[in-house]
Structures are given as structure tokens and as C-alpha cells.
Amino acid sequence: xxxxxxxxxxxxxxxxxxxxxxxxxxxxxxxxxxxxxxxxxxxxxxxxxxxxxxxxxxxxxxxxxxxxxxxxxxxxxxxxxxxxxxxxxxxxxxxxxxxxxxxxxxxxxxxxxxxxxxxxxxxxxxxxxxxxxxxxxxxxxxxxxxxxxxxxxxxxxxxxxxxxxxxxxxxxxxxxxxxxxxxxxxxxxxxxxxxxxxxxxxxxxxxxxxxxxxxxxxxxxxxxxxxxxxxxxxxxxxxxxxxxxxxxxxxxxxxxxxxx
Amino acid sequence: xxxxxxxxxxxxxxxxxxxxxxxxxxxxxxxxxxxxxxxxxxxxxxxxxxxxxxxxxxxxxxxxxxxxxxxxxxxxxxxxxxxxxxxxxxxxxxxxxxxxxxxxxxxxxxxxxxxxxxxxxxxxxxxxxxxxxxxxxxxxxxxxxxxxxxxxxxxxxxxxxxxxxxxxxxxxxxxxxxxxxxxxxxxxxxxxxxxxxxxxxxxxxxxxxxxxxxxxxxxxxxxxxxxxxxxxxxxxxxxxxxxxxxxxxxxxxxxxxxxx
Numbered sequence: 303x304x305x306x307x308x309x310x311x312x313x314x315x316x317x318x319x320x321x322x323x324x325x326x327x328x329x330x331x332x333x334x335x336x337x338x339x340x341x342x343x344x345x346x347x348x349x350x351x352x353x354x355x356x357x358x359x360x361x362x363x364x365x366x367x368x369x370x371x372x373x374x375x376x377x378x379x380x381x382x383x384x385x386x387x388x389x390x391x392x393x394x395x396x397x398x399x400x401x402x403x404x405x406x407x408x409x410x411x412x413x414x415x416x417x418x419x420x421x422x423x424x425x426x427x428x429x430x431x432x433x434x435x436x437x438x439x440x441x442x443x444x445x446x447x448x449x450x451x452x453x454x455x456x457x458x459x460x461x462x463x464x465x466x467x468x469x470x471x472x473x474x475x476x477x478x479x480x481x482x483x484x485x486x487x488x489x490x491x492x493x494x495x496x497x498x499x500x501x502x503x504x505x506x507x508x509x510x511x512x513x514x515x516x517x518x519x520x521x522x523x524x525x526x527x528x529x530x531x532x533x534x535x536x537x538x539x540x541x542x543x544x545x546x547x548x549x550x551x552x553x554x555x556x557x558x559x560x561x562x
Numbered sequence: 563x564x565x566x567x568x569x570x571x572x573x574x575x576x577x578x579x580x581x582x583x584x585x586x587x588x589x590x591x592x593x594x595x596x597x598x599x600x601x602x603x604x605x606x607x608x609x610x611x612x613x614x615x616x617x618x619x620x621x622x623x624x625x626x627x628x629x630x631x632x633x634x635x636x637x638x639x640x641x642x643x644x645x646x647x648x649x650x651x652x653x654x655x656x657x658x659x660x661x662x663x664x665x666x667x668x669x670x671x672x673x674x675x676x677x678x679x680x681x682x683x684x685x686x687x688x689x690x691x692x693x694x695x696x697x698x699x700x701x702x703x704x705x706x707x708x709x710x711x712x713x714x715x716x717x718x719x720x721x722x723x724x725x726x727x728x729x730x731x732x733x734x735x736x737x738x739x740x741x742x743x744x745x746x747x748x749x750x751x752x753x754x755x756x757x758x759x760x761x762x763x764x765x766x767x768x769x770x771x772x773x774x775x776x777x778x779x780x781x782x783x784x785x786x787x788x789x790x791x792x793x794x795x796x797x798x799x800x801x802x803x804x805x806x807x808x809x810x811x812x813x814x815x816x817x818x819x820x821x822x
Contacts, residue, residue, distance in 0.1 A: 370786065393778075393786045413758050414776055419765060427754050453754065462748045463755075465790045470741035470755045471762045472777030473807045474734035479771040479814070481730035488722045494687050494713065495723075495730045496767050498673050502731045503763035505679060507756050511739040516674050517732030518653075526630065526653045530725045539810060546803060547733045554739070 303444055304360065307331045307348070308376055309367035310338040312415035313390050315345075317367060320423040320448040322346040329361045354379040361385060363444070365409060370394050377402040388441060392464030395457045396431050407432040407441045410460055411449075414471050423448050429455035429463065480540060512554060519551035563704055564620065567591045567608070568636055569627035570598035572675035573650050575605075577627060580683040580708040582606040589621045614639040621645060623704070625669060630654050637662040648701060652724030655717045656691050667692040667701045670720055671709075674731050683708050689715035689723065740800060772814060779811035 303326045307318045310333035322328055328348040333339035336352040343350035351357070357380065364380050364387040366373055373389050377399050380387055386405040389398065392412070399406035408431040415421060428445040430452060432438030438454060445452040455463065478499060482492045505514045518526035527548055534541045563586045567578045570593035582588055588608040593599035596612040603610035611617070617640065624640050624647040626633055633649050640647055641662045648669040649659060659666035668691040675681060688705040690712060692698030698714060705712040715723065738759060742752045765774045778786035787808055794801045 369781075370783070393789060412754055414761055414765070416765065416774060416776075418769070421761065425757050427757060429754075451753075451757070455750075459748060459750060461789065461793060462744060463750060464786075465793050466741040466744040466750075466755060467758055468777055468790065468804075469737045469744065471758045472775070472779065472811070473737050474759075475762055475766070475771050475775055476779075476807060476811050476814075477729045477733050477737070478766050479775065481726040482771055484722060484726040484729065488719060490715075490719060490723060490726075492766075492770065493711075494672055494689075495726060497685050497687060497711070498727055498731045499734075499766060500763045501674055501681065502735055503760045505674070505676065506735070506738050506759060509678075510752065511735050511742055514676060515732070515735055515739065516676075517728055519732065519736075521629075523630070526724075529653060529721065530728065533721060533725050543806060543810070544728075546806060547736060550799060550803070551732070551736050554736075 303327070304329050304362045306357065306361040306364050307342070307346075307367065308364055308380075309333065310335070310342045311367065311369075312417055313411065314365070314367035315342055315417060316413075316415045316421055316423065317365060317390065317409075317411065317448075318342060318346045318348075323423075324447040326444075326447070329358055330356075332357070357383060359383050359385075363388065365390065366399075373398055374402075386437065386440065392429075392460055392467065395461075396433065397457070400433070405433065405437055407437045408457070408460065409441055409445065410455070410463075412463060412467060424450050427451040427453060429453050429460055431456055431460065480543075484540075515551065515554065517551070519548035520554065522552055563587070564589050564622045566617065566621040566624050567602070567606075567627065568624055568640070569593065570595070570602045571627065571629075572677055573671065574625070574627035575602055575677060576673075576675045576681055576683065577625060577650065577669075577671065577708075578602055578606045578608075583683075584707040586704075586707070589618055590616075592617070617643060619643050619645070623648065625650065626659075633658055634662075646697065646700065652689075652720055652727065655721075656693065657717070660693070665693065665697055667697045668717070668720065669701055669705065670715070672723060672727060684710050687711040687713060689713050689720055691716055691720065740803075744800075775811065775814060777811070779808035780814065782812055 305321050305326050306329045307314050328346040330349045330351050331339050331343040332351050339350035339352050366389040368376055370391050381402045387403050388407040388409040390409050392410050396408050410429040412427040426449050428449045430441045430445055565581050565586050566589045567574050588606040590609045590611050591599050591603040592611050599610035599612050626649040630651050637659050646665040647663050648667040650669050652670050656668050670689040672687040686709050688709045690701045690705055
């Protein structure tokens with residue numbers, strides 16, 4: 303397929319590379335910042351542009367990988383080309399594009415990307431939605447060229463997924479930060495925790511998380527929880543978080559308690 | 563070394579196997595439950611016992627891998643043997659053993675274990691403490707036979723580590739449970755989130771977590787956060803947790819914000 307990439311952030315970068323690797327032709331890369339456009343365009347052998355008036359009509363698909371609030375304004379400028387367009391946002395409705403084209407869809411990769419870390423795209427879940435069945439089918443076939451995990455997901459489901467991903471990705475990463483800060487305060491190296499962080503994530507690759515729950519809260523080990531609260535006595539915000547999470551874990555249904 | 567394992571839980575099981583694999587002789591495995599003792603003893607070619615009066619004195623080290631509240635009562639019964647003893651608890655002081663032996667230490671593996679999942683022990687951080695330098699050295703050398711990550715950690719530091727591990731392991735696993743429950747409520751498969759969970763943990767293997775933070779809170783994306791609150795409107799406990807974690811992430815120092 304001939305694909306135009308709108309955006310040069312993490313999602314745009316990883317998607318463009320995956321498309322290119324699968325043999326698709328990346329026509330242009332657009333970014334407001336010419337340097338960013340040029341850097342990504344160079345990697346995927348595309349033309350860099352920083353002005354949407356320079357868009358080539360020799361393309362089959364606009365991938366709109368910009369921040370949520372820019373999706374509408376960008377799509378509006380792509381209207382004259384009358385091409386298939388898809389946004390990549392977990393939080394944005396399919397119909398955010400309906401005013402700007404008759405052919406629109408969603409191409410949402412459910413993964414966290416950073417420019418410094420390569421991702422095996424074959425394992426990235428791609429959540430596809432189309433304005434009609436034909437579009438869904440086109441996007442689904444495109445998705446299957448870069449990933450083994452392609453799902454048809456409607457806008458309501460995708461918003462739920464996006465919320466769940468905040469609990470599964472953003473919040474755990476913040477808890478890692480808390481742990482790292484606790485260690486740093488006591489001159490302990492974060493290396494000590496890296497293996498347990500990885501193992502915790504690996505455990506739920508084959509199992510559900512509830513039966514994997516361990517720790518003082520699931521055992522209702524009040525002595526240890528009180529000792530932890532004591533260690534946090536100068537950190538009221540962390541004490542509050544510790545209490546809230548522990549109370550919720552204690553309430554986990556007994557039937558969900560497994561080995562610990 | 564000749565090692566006697568007191569306990570048959572997850573820590574006892576994985577430690578005994580690692581010692582055995584490294585060529586040590588497991589003399590006996592003790593558990594109150596003879597079936598549990600027999601199962602582990604069979605795997606490490608040891609004698610199973612379920613009565614501490616049957617302890618053999620032909621050993622060099624008692625590894626006390628029982629729940630925290632049982633460490634004292636068990637150690638008391640091992641006093642007559644006058645052998646080196648070490649507990650494996652992150653939350654328990656070294657001196658919990660001082661009344662029961664002149665030779666005592668701590669052998670704390672900073673990892674989460676489950677009986678159903680094998681662990682590469684060479685990557686498990688082992689936190690060692692001894693009542694004196696000689697004992698620390700003996701336990702350190704033993705630790706090095708099973709792990710490449712051996713640390714000398716005193717009781718105060720170990721308690722901090724144990725607290726940090728709750729934030730890095732127990733609480734993230736609970737957040738995975740919340741995410742799984744949100745998906746299940748909307749008939750979505752947890753498989754959709756497994757890759758992002760693993761990637762989030764892998765990202766911090768080489769990087770610190772704060773610069774890896776992504777999501778609506780670090781962007782202060784109020785539209786998305788309000789939409790998420792709306793999706794959680796029937797779940798006041800989750801709303802509270804979402805608000806608390808998001809507010810803390812928003813407060814993350816600007817200098818710690820990296821790519822997102």
C-alpha cells in the first residue's frame with residue numbers, strides 16, 4: 303500500500319518503520335517540525351514535509367498519528383484529497399473523522415512506544431475499526447501485514463481498552479518510580495528491583511493476575527503493613543496510596559487468592 | 563555445603579532447587595505437613611520430616627524459609643544444634659535470630675516466586691546479612707554459587723527494599739487485576755493487555771521509570787482523564803484510585819518527564 307504518515311512521534315515512528323519493513327511504500331512523512339519529519343522520512347525512505355498543502359495525492363491511506371486534540375484540525379486539511387484516513391488514538395471516537403472524509407477508520411496499536419526502544423511489532427495488538435465493513439477489511443488486511451494480533455474493536459470497546467491500559471501500563475510505571483525513589487533515598491540501587499518487576503509482568507503472560515497476587519495485603523499481614531506505614535511516616539501521599547491499594551487487595555475475593 | 567531446609571513454600575522450594583542444582587547437599591526438608599515436605603524432599607533428594615525433633619545434626623546450615631511469624635518459634639527449636647541459621651524474610655530483622663544461636667544471618671531473595679513458574683536463579687538478587695563478618699562471608703559465598711547478583715544489605719536497608727518491592731511488584735500486579743476486571747466486564751480478552759504489561763516492565767530494565775512515564779496524567783490531558791472518570795462512574799473505589807495516582811503523576815517533577 304502507499305501510505306502517508308501524519309506525525310513524527312513515537313506511534314508514527316514505530317508504525318512507519320513496521321509498514322516499511324512489511325514492504326509498503328511510505329510516500330511522505332508530515333510533521334510541523336521539519337527536522338522531525340526529515341529524521342523519520344530518512345529512515346523509511348519517504349519525502350519529509352512540514353506543510354499540509356504539500357501533501358501528495360499519490361497515496362492510498364493517511365495514517366493520522368498526532369496528539370488527540372490535533373486529529374480534527376489535521377483531518378480537516380486532508381479532506382480535499384478524498385482518501386482513506388485512519389487515526390491511531392485509543393481515546394478518540396471513530397466518528398471524529400466523519401466530517402472530513404467518507405472513508406475513515408481507526409488503527410490503534412495497544413502498546414507503549416519510546417523512540418529509544420525497538421518493539422517487535424508482530425506482538426503488538428492492533429485494534430481496527432472501519433466506517434464500514436469494506437474499510438474495516440482493508441485496514442485489517444494492512445494490519446495483518448505487520449502484526450499477528452489484529453482485533454476488530456469498536457469505539458466503545460477501544461475506550462475501555464485505553465482506560466484499562468492506563469491501569470496496566472501508566473500506573474504500574476508510576477509505582478516503579480515510587481519504588482525507585484524510595485530506594486534512592488536510602489542509597490540503594492534500582493537494579494535490585496529490576497528482576498522482580500520483570501518477573502511480575504512475565505507471570506501474567508500465562509496466568510491471570512488475581513491468583514498471582516502476593517505480598518502483605520493479600521495475606522492480611524498487619525504487622526508488616528504497619529511496619530511499612532511506619533517507614534513511610536514522612537511521606538503522607540505514599541502512606542495514603544499504600545493504604546488505599548492494600549485495603550483494595552485485602553478485599554479481593556477469597557476465591558481469587560492463589561499461591562502467595 | 564550441607565543444608566537443611568525449614569519450610570516447603572515458594573521460597574523454600576526455589577531455594578532448595580537452586581542449592582541442589584549448584585551441587586550442595588540438601589540434608590532434610592522440614593514442613594509441618596508431611597506431604598509438602600515429601601514433595602520438595604523428593605525433588606532435591608533429601609529426607610522429609612514433619613517434626614523438628616527429627617532434625618539431623620549432620621548439617622552446616624539451617625535455611626529458615628517459613629512465614630515471618632513462625633521464624634522465632636522454629637528457630638527456638640533449632641537452638642540445641644548450635645548450627646549456623648539464616649532466615650529468608652525481607653521484613654524481619656537479623657536479630658530476630660539472636661536469641662537462638664550465636665551464628666545467624668539473613669539470606670533474602672528479592673524475587674516473587676510461584677510454584678508453577680520456573681525462575682532463573684542466577685538473576686535473582688540475594689540480599690545477605692551476617693551476625694559478624696565471617697558469617698556474612700560464608701553466606702555470601704554460598705549465595706554466589708546460585709546467583710550472579712549478591713548484595714550485602716543490612717536489616718534497615720532490607721526493610722526498605724521489602725517496602726519498595728511492594729510498590730514494584732505487589733501493587734502493579736493488583737493494577738493488572740483491575741485492568742483485567744475492566745476488560746472482563748466489557749467482554750474483552752486480557753490477551754490484549756499482556757504485551758503492554760511486559761513492555762512496560764522491559765522498558766525499565768535499561769532505563770529509569772520516571773522518564774518512561776506515558777499516559778494522560780503526565781501530559782495533563784484533562785479531556786481523556788475526564789472520559790476515564792466517566793467510564794468508571796459505577797466504580798467509586800476505582801475512581802478514587804485513578805484520581806489519586808493521576809494527581810501524583812501530574813506532580814512528577816518536570817525535569818523527570820521524558821518521552822511520551
